[in-house]
Amino acid sequence: MPQTQTYKLPRSGVKREALRKKGQFWTPDWTADFMAAYVLQEKPARLLDPALGEGVFFRAAKRYARSHDFDLALFGRDIDPEVLGQARKSGLDDNDLRNVEMRDFVLDPPSELFPAIIANPPYIRHHRLSPEQKDYLSEFARKTTGRHIDGRAGLHVYFLIRALQTLALEGRLAYIVSADICEGVFAHALWQWICSQYRLDAVIAFASEATPFPDVDTNALVFLIRNARPDKEFDWVKCLDRDSKELTAVVLGRHQKNYNSIQVHRRLLSEALATGLSRPPSDDAKPQCTLGDFASVMRGIVTGNNDFFFMTSARAKELGIPDTLLVKAVGRMRDIQGCFSTGRQGETNPTTERQRVAI
Ligand SMILES: C[S@@+](CC[C@H](N)C(=O)[O-])C[C@H]1O[C@@H](n2cnc3c(N)ncnc32)[C@H](O)[C@@H]1O
Incomplete structure (x- = not known):
């Protein structure tokens, strides 16, 4: 071995x-x-x-x-x-x-x-x-x-x-x-x-x-x-x-x-x-609509140092950073569990709880 x-x-x-x-x-x-x-x-x-x-x-x-x-x-x-x-x-x-x-x-x-x-x-x-x-x-x-x-x-x-x-x-x-x-x-x-x-x-x-x-x-x-x-x-x-x-x-x-x-x-x-070769097989090779039909999609904030700016809500609290200075963000695709993320304010799911950027 x-x-x-x-x-x-x-x-x-x-x-x-x-x-x-x-x-x-x-x-x-x-x-x-x-x-x-x-x-x-x-x-x-x-x-x-x-x-x-x-x-x-x-x-x-x-x-x-x-x-x-x-x-x-x-x-x-x-x-x-x-x-x-x-x-x-x-x-x-x-x-x-x-x-x-x-x-x-x-x-x-x-x-x-x-x-x-x-x-x-x-x-x-x-x-x-x-x-x-x-x-x-x-x-x-x-x-x-x-x-x-x-x-x-x-x-x-x-x-x-x-x-x-x-x-x-x-x-x-x-x-x-x-x-x-x-x-x-x-x-x-x-x-x-x-x-x-x-x-x-x-x-x-x-x-x-x-x-x-x-x-x-x-x-x-x-x-x-x-x-x-x-x-x-x-x-x-x-x-x-x-x-x-x-x-x-x-x-x-x-x-x-x-x-x-x-x-x-x-x-x-x-x-x-x-x-797409990175994706699993799909029966629907020509989807009728894309994400862009429902929402504006753009690359978010590039922090330049995620280890510093990207933090959990708990960490922000610890540092005394108020919510008004935080933006919810998804840093990595693998942080999204399942197929859905509503991104609504105040949502308490474990995924969004982990992802905030201090601005
Ligand atoms: C991602 S590492 C992979 C190393 C190793 N084969 C492995 O899989 O662990 C890529 C390597 O390519 C070297 N490298 C960078 N640019 C190169 C180039 N233009 N030609 C050849 N090697 C290069 C880097 O120094 C590095 O050692």
Whole structure:
């Protein structure tokens, strides 16, 4: 049984800001294990992790190759030399790291293709990219996909395009990324391109209790994509428990009748693209109305430091902040329990009680 490591992310301050700039959020072992199983199932000779970090995917790949008795050469990239020390501390040696280069994967990609790529890309939103970077990335996306990818795409979107371009024929990619990759204004063009050129084998979503990144305010998804002729259907899987066993079986094509820790939906690609790949299946692919028909919808207050400004009513009372200086707010989608939130003044449900912003 592989040992599972947990990482405590700095919640605020200079260290958190440094993480944001470099996009450094480490994947847990249990997630890396089923991702490695997917890309390595045909025992390829080489694997690329284009955003190495402290090397969780190298360790998972070594475990898989050892238990399935084949030789695997590991190739990696990162732009932060400090990660090499962390990778050594995490159990990798000089031999494991001999093909790791300190080079930018998007701007300066490898010249060869790989049969297996596994990645947790830097999560860097578009407003943190310079105008020059944006221009370059937008031109790269246009040349590669033949489509216009809206400039509000973050670096993780361009990383995905580069990873797909670096995949050998019949090669497999496992990519863990924020769900906003299916939801932003660029998403339609991006997924139309991917699903017309590649085979989407599976999308893994996570229940909030099973999220791989409990300290990060984002929903993660794992995409399993093959450089093969597109198919009409794929598996959409919801992971309910932090356990890779059933997930590994499904990504290896070993479907069961019943599952304990996951839900598996075989879906039509056309339905899923219309509904949104981050969402569960819907019969009603063309909804008659949207939220915007009933209410004005806009992004709320950007506090700049939720740990400071975002608090419970009890905490506000403790600090002596009067109600008149507080605004009810939903900080994270996962704080909404169920399908409804009326947001009425004075409402006392546990959800809204937790969410107030001092202004
Ligand atoms: C989200 S972390 C993931 C690390 C590791 N693979 C994991 O899953 O735990 C992304 C890594 O990509 C690196 N990175 C950032 N920009 C990069 C780029 N343009 N090319 C290659 N690596 C980059 C960061 O330094 C960071 O170590």
